[in-house]
Amino acid sequence: MSKKELRDIRPDVNWKEITPGGVIDSSGNAHLFKTGDWRSMKPIWNEEKCKQCLLCNPVCPDSSIKVNEEGKMTGIDYDHCKGCGVCAKVCPFKAIDFVEEV
Amino acid sequence: MAIRERLSGNEATAIAMKQINPDVVAAFPITPSTEVPQYFSTYVADGVVDTEFVAVESEHSAMSACIGAQAAGGRAMTATSANGLAFMWEALYIAASSRLPIVLSAVNRALSGPINIHNDHSDTMGARDSGWIQIYSENNQEAYDNMLMAHRIGEHPDVMLPVMICQDGFITSHAIENIELVEDDKVKAFVGEYKPAHSLLNRENPISVGPLDLQLHYFEHKRQQAQAMANAKKVILEVSEEFYKLTGRKYGLFEEYKTDDADVVIVVLNSTAGTVKYVIDQYRAEGKKVGLIKPRVFRPFPVDELADALSKFKAVAVLDKADSFNAAGGPLFTEITSALFSKGVFGPKVINYIFGLGGRDVKSNDIEIVYDKLLEIANTGKVDSVYNYLGVRE
Amino acid sequence: MAYNLKEVAKKPERLTGGHRMCAGCGAPVVVRQILKALKPEDHAVISSATGCLEVSTFIYPYTAWTDSFIHSAFENTGATISGAEAAYNVMKRKGKFEGEAKFIAFGGDGGTYDIGFQALSGAMERGHDMVYVCYDNGAYMNTGIQRSSATPKYADTTTSPAGKKIPGKMQPRKDLTEIMANHHIPYVAQTAPIGNMKDLYEKAEKAIYTPGPAFLNVLAPCPRGWRYNTPDLMELSKMAVETCFWPLYEVIDGKYIINYKPKTKLPVKDFLKLQGRFKHLFKAGNEYMLEEIQKEVDSRWETLLKLAGEA
Numbered sequence: 001m002s003k004k005e006l007r008d009i010r011p012d013v014n015w016k017e018i019t020p021g022g023v024i025d026s027s028g029n030a031h032l033f034k035t036g037d038w039r040s041m042k043p044i045w046n047e048e049k050c051k052q053c054l055l056c057n058p059v060c061p062d063s064s065i066k067v068n069e070e071g072k073m074t075g076i077d078y079d080h081c082k083g084c085g086v087c088a089k090v091c092p093f094k095a096i097d098f099v100e101e102v
Numbered sequence: 103m104a105i106r107e108r109l110s111g112n113e114a115t116a117i118a119m120k121q122i123n124p125d126v127v128a129a130f131p132i133t134p135s136t137e138v139p140q141y142f143s144t145y146v147a148d149g150v151v152d153t154e155f156v157a158v159e160s161e162h163s164a165m166s167a168c169i170g171a172q173a174a175g176g177r178a179m180t181a182t183s184a185n186g187l188a189f190m191w192e193a194l195y196i197a198a199s200s201r202l203p204i205v206l207s208a209v210n211r212a213l214s215g216p217i218n219i220h221n222d223h224s225d226t227m228g229a230r231d232s233g234w235i236q237i238y239s240e241n242n243q244e245a246y247d248n249m250l251m252a253h254r255i256g257e258h259p260d261v262m263l264p265v266m267i268c269q270d271g272f273i274t275s276h277a278i279e280n281i282e283l284v285e286d287d288k289v290k291a292f293v294g295e296y297k298p299a300h301s302l303l304n305r306e307n308p309i310s311v312g313p314l315d316l317q318l319h320y321f322e323h324k325r326q327q328a329q330a331m332a333n334a335k336k337v338i339l340e341v342s343e344e345f346y347k348l349t350g351r352k353y354g355l356f357e358e359y360k361t362d363d364a365d366v367v368i369v370v371l372n373s374t375a376g377t378v379k380y381v382i383d384q385y386r387a388e389g390k391k392v393g394l395i396k397p398r399v400f401r402p403f404p405v406d407e408l409a410d411a412l413s414k415f416k417a418v419a420v421l422d423k424a425d426s427f428n429a430a431g432g433p434l435f436t437e438i439t440s441a442l443f444s445k446g447v448f449g450p451k452v453i454n455y456i457f458g459l460g461g462r463d464v465k466s467n468d469i470e471i472v473y474d475k476l477l478e479i480a481n482t483g484k485v486d487s488v489y490n491y492l493g494v495r496e
Numbered sequence: 497m498a499y500n501l502k503e504v505a506k507k508p509e510r511l512t513g514g515h516r517m518c519a520g521c522g523a524p525v526v527v528r529q530i531l532k533a534l535k536p537e538d539h540a541v542i543s544s545a546t547g548c549l550e551v552s553t554f555i556y557p558y559t560a561w562t563d564s565f566i567h568s569a570f571e572n573t574g575a576t577i578s579g580a581e582a583a584y585n586v587m588k589r590k591g592k593f594e595g596e597a598k599f600i601a602f603g604g605d606g607g608t609y610d611i612g613f614q615a616l617s618g619a620m621e622r623g624h625d626m627v628y629v630c631y632d633n634g635a636y637m638n639t640g641i642q643r644s645s646a647t648p649k650y651a652d653t654t655t656s657p658a659g660k661k662i663p664g665k666m667q668p669r670k671d672l673t674e675i676m677a678n679h680h681i682p683y684v685a686q687t688a689p690i691g692n693m694k695d696l697y698e699k700a701e702k703a704i705y706t707p708g709p710a711f712l713n714v715l716a717p718c719p720r721g722w723r724y725n726t727p728d729l730m731e732l733s734k735m736a737v738e739t740c741f742w743p744l745y746e747v748i749d750g751k752y753i754i755n756y757k758p759k760t761k762l763p764v765k766d767f768l769k770l771q772g773r774f775k776h777l778f779k780a781g782n783e784y785m786l787e788e789i790q791k792e793v794d795s796r797w798e799t800l801l802k803l804a805g806e807a
Contacts, residue, residue, distance in 0.1 A: 080513025
């Protein structure tokens with residue numbers, strides 16, 4: 001059976017086309033679901049204040065602290081960040097502001 | 103050449119499992135199915151199978167481990183009875199809806215309470231809407247043969263459903279009878295390799311199984327599952343035909359015994375059919391036109407075929423070895439009458455007997471009572487009582 | 497290799513964003529870090545009990561798991577994963593699987609301490625090569641904060657409400673880590689998301705790569721059930737450890753090792769006062785409850801010190 005991508009499982013998919021047993025074989029496809037619009041508060045990264053300690057990375061429930069191949073924090077994934085503020089709270093250098101979403 | 107043996111139903115089942123050589127057997131002991139995992143664990147201990155035997159701490163975990171093993175791409179099997187099957191309930195539905203062709207040997211026993219270890223069909227009848235294919239067996243030979251066919255049916259791409267092979271506790275499971283076994287290599291070739299489209303252990307294509315499935319998609323999944331059950335009928339007939347070519351033993355959706363010119367028939371599952379056949383032979387010698395229809399496949403229910411087969415009789419008695427407690431007959435009766443009605447078959451008078459609960463012995467004279475009543479109905483055209491109990495002290 | 501946050505941060509994410517756990521939930525933090533402890537080349541088969549984690553990470557057709565994942569029911573994740581592990585053993589023997597596969601089961605405290613306890617106990621006793629992770633948030637959060645046997649005494653939950661006559665849950669918390677240690681399995685540990693996550697990561701790594709069954713009990717603060725502001729997740733976790741409400745320790749082949757002993761053991765009220773579920777304990781006249789909880793924490797800590805040969 002060919003891999004079923006999300007485009008094949010649209011909201012109007014009929015019973016003949018839906019994946020048997022509810023199996024999903026495009027693993028990790030939840031990244032296509034945006035949870036960023038849940039935010040009422042927003043973390044703002046100040047690059048100049050950041051010392052690259054990376055303490056913000058493991059505390060994020062939404063895997064939304066972006067780290068590049070060199071191991072440098074490069075920003076926040078606002079597609080998925082729900083605005084919990086844990087990253088801002090743990091930052092020892094106050095490099096992440098936590099502000100009202102506008 | 104086929105191997106002639108003398109085996110109990112349980113041992114025959116275990117030998118079928120040995121020949122199938124599944125990847126995982128997860129089971130928990132419960133009378134009268136206990137012998138199946140007992141025999142099987144000796145095959146594992148002696149290294150004659152490749153199987154991992156998982157001696158789980160409950161039947162719920164037995165079915166859960168089977169779900170995990172089958173989803174991982176293995177063949178998983180188990181055996182149980184009565185309360186064990188009831189304890190699996192939740193997981194039975196999940197196995198079916200996840201489209202995992204697990205195979206279960208169900209050794210029929212009365213469901214508690216009160217607790218009772220003897221045979222009736224309240225256990226598997228309770229599981230009749232769980233989405234499992236259910237195949238019933240009259241004797242050890244049928245239990246063995248049905249087991250050999252189970253994987254071919256369940257694993258068929260048009261089906262992908264779990265299969266329950268039922269036989270009567272003690273009556274079949276513990277009684278030693280002659281049996282003809284198929285050679286190991288022939289079984290291996292017949293059953294074939296299991297090659298699922300997806301599996302948890304396919305690292306090139308990881309999968310997720312068992313979603314939260316809400317209003318948007320749940321119904322479509324259920325409709326698809328229902329279609330798989332409908333598809334199973336054709337597959338069962340195809341596999342049975344292939345099995346006939348291999349062994350010369352013919353199986354269909356149900357067996358008809360001396361029905362060609364019969365006026366009245368009994369419809370009954372499993373071992374009681376043997377007693378009924380004995381009575382038929384006696385009555386036929388007296389010139390009485392009596393016959394038997396023994397459903398083999400209960401899920402999917404062969405609505406068209408049964409309605410057609412029953413249409414020619416004057417009177418039909420459906421014998422249920424389980425009560426529905428609906429004050430309106432047992433489960434087999436309800437399904438048969440529903441089939442007749444929906445197919446516009448109004449000719450035969452149909453009555454119901456609930457019998458043999460908790461292992462109450464069913465003797466030939468009990469069956470004679472039923473045939474006598476049927477012949478009376480055939481003569482008079484009158485039914486005085488539709489719902490009846492047979493063999494209970496009044 | 498010594499723990500290096502930068503190296504760990506560079507490893508691939510095996511739980512993607514886009515799952516539907518609440519903002520600030522402790523559970524995905526725990527799960528992410530545990531999965532990071534997997535070697536990138538190893539395939540993982542993950543199962544989850546029904547609960548917040550399961551219903552939020554795999555809502556058809558979206559899965560947040562990049563590895564293989566299976567959910568079947570609430571009480572059986574230990575059994576489900578053990579079946580998958582059994583199938584793997586056969587396939588490995590038959591040469592049908594290349595490389596390594598690791599088996600990790602997740603359950604909340606409801607799915608682990610309570611309804612899933614039997615399946616967990618069975619799987620551990622049978623010796624499957626697997627890790628069972630309990631993310632313990634101390635109540636049935638998925639159904640709306642009902643008490644579990646992991647709920648601390650006097651906590652206000654929706655089935656142990658702090659009422660006029662009965663002041664919350666009346667029973668002390670079950671000590672599951674201890675019960676699992678008494679299964680005499682190779683590795684048992686209690687941990688929490690703390691600081692740079694070294695403790696959690698290293699225990700996950702040991703649990704995953706110790707042959708045989710392993711059990712991790714991981715504290716996972718729940719902002720809704722515990723009633724605190726979401727940014728305080730790590731503060732709550734830290735205070736649970738600093739007060740010895742949730743000691744960090746491991747039991748390796750029966751040997752107890754306490755991984756962290758606070759220089760100054762803080763009073764448990766410092767942990768409790770951060771949470772709305774204990775608000776009623778701070779009303780005048782209820783001091784006895786705080787005293788009782790403190791006594792319980794002290795007694796359990798003393799027992800642990802003794803088990804570790806440190807008292």
